[in-house]
Amino acid sequence: MEPASLAGLILLVGIALMIALSVPIAVAIGLSAIFATVALLGFEGATLASSQRMFTGINSFPLLAIPFFVLAGVLMNNGGIAGRLIDAAKVLVGRTPGSLAQTNVVANAMFGAVSGAAVAAAAAVGTVMEPRQRKEGYDRAFSAAVNAASAPAGMLIPPSNTFIVYSLVSSTSIAALFMAGVGPGLVWTAACMLVVLLYVRKHPELRKTDRVQLRQGLVVLWKAVPSLLMIVIVIGGILSGFFTATESAAIAVVYCLVLGFAYRMLKVSELPRMLLDAGRTTAIVMLLVGVSSALSWVMSFARIPELISEGMLGVTDNSTIILIMMMVILLLVGTFMDPTPAILIFTPIFLPIVAEFGISPIHFGTMIVYNLCVGVITPPVGNVLFVSARVAGLRLEPVIAKIVPFLVALIGGLFVVVFVPELSTWLPTQMGLVD
Amino acid sequence: MLALKKFLDRSLAAVCVVLFALLVVIVVWQVFARQVISDPSTWSEEAARYTFVWLGFFASALVFSERGHIAVDFVVRKLPGLVQRVIAVLVQALIIAFALIGLVWGGLRAAQGAWDTNLTALPTQIGVMYLVMPITGVLITVYALYHVVAVLRGAELAVAPTDDAEAI
Amino acid sequence: GGAGTAGGDGGSGTTMRLALNQTEEHPSYTALENFGERFSETTGGRWAIDVFPNETLGAQQEALQLVGDGTVDMAIVSGTQLENLNEDFLVFNLPEVFDSVEHQMSVVHDEKIVGDLYASLEESNGVTVLGGLTQGSRSIYTTSGPVETPADLAGQKLRVQESDLHVAMAEAMGASATPMAFGELYTGLQSGVVDAAENNEVSYFTQKHFEVAPYWSSTNHLVGLDYLVVNTDRLAEMSQEDRAALDAEWTAAHEEHTELWASATEDAIAEAEAGGATFSEVDEEAFSAALEPLADQFIESDTQQTLFDAARAAAE
């Protein structure tokens, strides 16, 4: 067997087998990458090359935004922000039918505008919303499904750690990707609101609306302003040239500290625990980034992306068919893999192919992130789904049944994101972030 | 062995907290130096990057201590208890292989190769920075051995309980 | 060993992997591809060179280490990378040491001047330097308006690479030195995190920096240089005849590269101008005078001084 084919086989079988055996994904990728490199270079060369990649893959200033955004999220969670955002969401959508479920959807989107991850939103917002919805007669599995389905919007709405990872592997501007994520994030939120609307049509008892007095409503909104200001600091800071994306994330940390202390929700003695919390989440991502860097090195070395690209282009040169093929592959991958490792593995393979069709890396970024976000709410592996079920005190099966209509609507949204590039590129283009 | 694990956990946690706090301070200083006192820092970016790498590796070892790295266990959960335990030991063995080959041996090779290569802004060598890999590798090996013993003794479940770990 | 058998060319020779940080559109890629093809032809397929662009085998620092180890056979690395291993290389990284690309190429391929320097990493790091590819004359470009003298740069944040020399150089030219990752520079210039940057015309155009910093001022303060490094053991494996072929083809390669560079520079200027950039001259003497003390400040050893003097002597 040719060394390149052997390396490819080791990667494919090694990663799949080890993941199935419940080996941590990072170790499955790292060990397979090392063994594939051994097949090409022998033991000495392989260990040097792979280890060097693991180190240098993490040694990146733009990547540093991730620990800061994670830390800012932890500080916000402990700083009493979820309650304020939920109250504000209630004011905004209280008049729509099924107002409590709609409030959950919008609160998750707003939470997404201040944090970079989805699990935290699902846990914080779900914990508050589930008991309220139960009291008003909502089906518990449905309200858990609403919460799960709407939380991933935060990974598309800036700031987004997922886009930082993509920006790293695709060499695209973080600022442009952040702006590109706004449209698809709103599509995601709208898809969820639509499903809720259709659901309450069949359940007239849930059509209740919450009318809030104007004056009272303004007070509630005002209270949420300092929290929502975080997105202004981050995006405004980057666009005005006060700081780079990474620096903006560090400033966001400082801002959350100031806010948390001002609200008297943070104690200095609790900071070490929060730093450690954020450190753990960061480490999980960093190890994945490191080993994926070793993986993409050996794939380039064996020229595997070119082989896959030639293979796909050999089947058809119709860009629509190839895009659909990619999206189906990513949806399947997403059912059992988190967005980060999937982005790290598939971007280097797919991006050169879509580039041949003139699709911009920014647009491909929103496609791949939106697509893989669907996976965080699908079984068998879907963290946001799991967390939502758990905070509602439910087993998975009933929630899975209720999430199906959301999946249908969200995949409909994926078509829009894939085939309407302007949805992603318009905003960054208007802001002069892409040509 | 439990005492050793607890000692390592506490020490690592302390180091991670300090490195993370330092990271925030360095980058905030970078903004302050450039935007407020108009004297851009020439060392902060490099310092931040390497602090981050050290934090990432050390915190990663700590997550191995908690069996917290993301894994897909829905297949293994369906298997009989004895098979689960065999697989749990095999998983830890693979983690040890990764730690010893990729982090300890490979890290030492990389450190040796870059031992004389100076950093551009900081007064040390790239090889010294690479030492975080072998150190982390040894820590992960110790933790994995601990888990093997704990699973065999029945002190730990073969499949770690699900937690909220996610790769964001 | 890192070399595989050359399957694609149908021969049974050895394929050497060459790590390059530039894209397939860059003059370096074209010149190196042609270099590989000619070398394969003249050796009757006994050798081939496979160029890996876009940093796929690693950024320059890692690529250099992999060449030393023999995992990769050849790499294009910057002077800064070599300076980190042997400080004598600093001399060719200094501003004002070369007057022009032609002057630079004549110095860095003059065996009498660079012979010892290029062999100096063989024992310690396992790499041999074959020579250099010019990265062109570098100038300053700004967001606000053209620059004539160092005084015009006062208070402007000039992006530099993160090194003592570049920081000192920016400050000597009157600016406020701001190290920043190259990938962040476009957004940095656009948003005003920095006001100015310095580079060659080709990067200025291909990185689209002219869109956000349209004022190019030809300070020509530094002529950039990349080196071709080869694994020393791999070179030793070559027969005398093949080694001679390698050297001959390399000479042809860097000569071709210099021509490609000149036309790429002309094209870049024309296209940037069409895109709204303005190119203006500066008071070169004022900049030279400001930069002159740097050589004294950074040269520390006799070897460095000897190299510097030899390089300057070749200018007259």
Ligand code: NA
């Ligand atoms: Na977000």
Ligand code: NA
């Ligand atoms: Na899933």
